[in-house]
Amino acid sequence: MRLSVLFPRSLRSAPAETDVAGHQLLLRAGYVRQLTAGIFSALPLGARALHRIEAIVREEMDAIGGQEVLLPVVHPAELWQQSGRWQAIGEELVRFRDRGGRDMVLAMTHEEVITDLARREITSYRQLPLCLYQIQTKFRDEPRPRAGLLRAREFAMKDAYTLDLDLAGLRVQYARHYTAYHRIFSRCGLTDLLAVESDAGMMGGTVAHEFMVPSPIGEDVLVVCDHCGLAANRQVARFVKPAPAAEAPAPLERVATPGAATIEDLTRLLGIGPERTAKVVFFSADLGPGAEPAASAAGAATSPGTARPAAREVLVMALVRGDMEVEETKLTNLVGARWLRPADSERIRAAGAEPGYASPVGLRPGAVMVVADDLVAASPNLVAGANREGIHLRNVNCGRDFEPDRVGDIAAAAAGAPCPRCGAALALRRGVEVGNIFQLGTRYSEPMGATYSDAEGVLHPVVMGSYGIGIGRILACVAEAHRDDRGLRLPLAVAPFAVHLVRLGGSSAEVDGAADRLVAELADAGVDVLDDDRDVAPGVKFADADLLGMPLRATVSPRSLAGGGVELRRRDADDSQVVALGGAAASVQGRLDELRAEAARLVVSPGYPAPGPG
RNA sequence: CGGGAAGUAGCUCAGUCAGGUUAGAGUGCACGGUUCGGGACCGUGAGGUCGGCGGUUCGAAUCCGCCCUUCCCGACCA
Known part of the structure; x- marks a missing residue:
């Protein structure tokens, strides 16, 4: 590829649309452009990099028996009504009607379509197990896209689905994915990776892991034990809670606490530690359309329009000890809510509580759902509010x-x-989720009726798993992890071109002759070369070579020729070497082999369960 | 959805507080010249519904109102 015709030009200054360094470089170098919030075009360099990533994903998926498919982006609403997610998922699922007035959705994931295929095609135990995957566009109308490709609304995703006879079969395929995912990410150059236990979220199911690239720009908080390797998303992370005070319950007493509406004020006023208090946080929880989450209720309960059943909101009072914070995902799961949001004061007062002085003591039964952390339930003689301004209760x-x-x-x-496993101190770290794996079980096959008959002719629901990888997120993470102040520094496995050729010295016949010969030889050898044939100053060429980030730079110039041939320089090195013109192509291949060998040493394929989760 | 910031040339930004000729700079782009190993230099030129609509005013990029868009924090989220 000649740089003189490559679309588009690089930018000297970064567009002011983000402050994430890796994304700024992808913009400056011309890999991607933003069309609108959370929606991006991949330009030639970006498209090539994404294709390289996809090739790695395909290799590893094929290696564990995956069969590639390509599923539709537009689905009829009925499928989502049958799974229950038409009701369960909010505005991030884009709904519209076709010209015939049928409700349709834009796919944000493909469990429904896979399950539909399974119920049509799978009849016998002889057809299982199966692993189907695709690489395809997803659309999720995220409330807040951010950080470029990191949280986009439209993005390419590899999604795989396993179909098994039983849980044992699912576990086998789950373990294979666990290993394959480590290989995929490490091959892409994301060698700093954590597999963490995670929440199943809207996917449903039980066991789930997320694959996290530790990074300060990450949106997830990880709880990790550096001693034993335990790692979990904070949303579900367990930890050892301190033993409650060993004392007998004392009589309840009122205490005047004017102006002490926060735990901090309260502890100062009473001269006690926050662990002696109970903290109350109110949420409004949507418990969903009702008791029937799925199948039967779905079709009937939904009006023909795009309307969804009204939210069933209840006021939830969450109680944790004063020295702790409420983890909203844990709370959401415990109460079985679709979502939580902070409750407003009006609602709280209507339930008979007083913001700042609230407690579950003496509340009208049924006015509010009281959820207590297990430590609060076990702790004697806490200080809590009296549901009257300026008054608290002791004991x-x-x-x-x-x-x-x-x-x-x-x-x-x-x-x-x-740490719940080894007792060492846990640490918090931020991370970017680049992949996840879920044991769905029969979450979809049961309501949608995907069954097979066993050897005795008895019908069973297919046991399913679901496995995602964000292709664009990988690129974003690679850009973030592999860069310096001059630009990108991409690993060979992901870089759009292996070699960036810099021609200097104007239209010197000698230089062009040597460069042309090198390009031809490398092309014969199947090496991708980005050939900077532009008539611009050397400084511009070098700056662009650094910005665009190809792993190996070859310079052909009067100076290099006088020095013996072609100058080679790794993007990640400070020094360069001149190699003989005659063997230049072989030398380039030697360097690329060297890069490949280095990368290969960083590829990991841990078995499951890995050192981490257990 | 709550809070904050911003929208002026392809890109990065000044100008807006305090209304007043023909709206500026850098960079990029085009052309000419010089230069040629780290975004070099000189000259010439093109490039703008000042986010949109409405209002105030003799006069609006500038003041007021409404709206749209984007970014950041939070909520939310595979």
Whole structure:
């Protein structure tokens, strides 16, 4: 490829549309352009890089028995109504009607379509197990796209689905994906990777892992144990809670606490530690359309329009100890809500509580769903509000003074909390989710009726798994991880071209002759070369070579020829070497082999369960 | 959806507070010349519904109102 005709030009200054360094470089170097919020065009360099990533994904998916398919982007609403997600998913699922007035959706994932295929095509146990995958566009109308390709609304995703006879079969395929995913990410140059236990979220199912690239620009908070390797998304991370004080319940007493509406004020006023208090946080929870989440209710309960059943909102009072924070995902899962949002003061007062002085003690039964963290339930003699401004209660005891509707772990793991496995101090880290794997079980096959008959002719629901990889996110993470102040520094496996050829010295016949010969020889050898044939100053060429980020630079100039031939320089090195003109192509291949060997040493394929989750 | 910031040339930005000739700079682009190993230099030129609509005013990029878009923080999220 000649740089003189490559679309588009590089930019000298970064467009002001983000402050994420890796994304700025992808913009400046001309890999991508933003069309509108969260929607991007991949330009020639970006498209090539994405294709390189996809090729790696295909190799590894094929290696574990995956069969590639290509599924539709537009689905009839019926499928999503049958799975229940037409109701369960909010505005991020784009709905529209076709000209015939049928409700349609833009695919944000493909469990429904796969399950539909399975129920039509799979009849016998002899057809299983199966692993189908595709690389295809997803659309999710994210409320807040950010950081370029990191959180886009439209993006390419590799999604795989396994179909098995039973849980044992699912576990086998799940473990294969676990290993394959490590290989995929490490081959792409994302060698710093954590597989963490995660929330199943809208996918449903039970066991799930997310593959996280640690990075300060990440949106997820990871709880990791550097001692034993345990790692989890903070949304589900367990930790050892301190033992409650060993004392007998004391009589309840009122105490005047004017102006102490926060835990901080309260502890100062009363001279106690925050661990002696109960903190109340109110949420409005949508418990969904009703008891029937799926199949039967779906079709009938939904009006022909795009309307969805109204939210069933309840006020939730979450109780954690004063020295802890509520983890909203844990709370959401415990109460079985579709979503939570902070409750407003009006709603809180209507339930008989007083913001800042709220507690479950003496509340009208049924006015609010009281959810207590297990530590609060076990802790004696806490200070809590009296539901009257300026007054708190001492010696509040769960079970005696109030009865929670739910008790469970709803507290967020904090840095330094003991690891539930080995007891060492846990650390918090931010990460970017580049992939995830879910054991769905029969979450979709049951409501949608995807069954097979076993050897005895008995029908069973197909047992499913679902496995995603964000192709664009990989590129974004690679750009973020492999760069310096001059530009990108891409790994050979992902770079659009292996070699960036810099021709200097104007239209010197000697230079062009040597460069042309090198290009031809490399082309014969199947090496992708980006040939800077432009008539611009050397500084411009070198600056662009650094910006665009190909792993190996070859310079042909009067100076290099006088020095013996072609100058080779790795993008990640400070020094260069001149190699003989005659063997230049072989020398280039030697360097590329060297890069490949280095990368190969970084490829990991851990078995499951890995050192981490357990 | 809540909070904050911004929208002026392809890109990065000044100008807006305090209304007043023909709206500027850098960079990029075109042309000519010089130069040729780290975004070099000189000259000439093209390039603008000042996000949109409405209002105030003799006069609006500038003041007021409404709207749109983008970015950041939060909420949300495979």
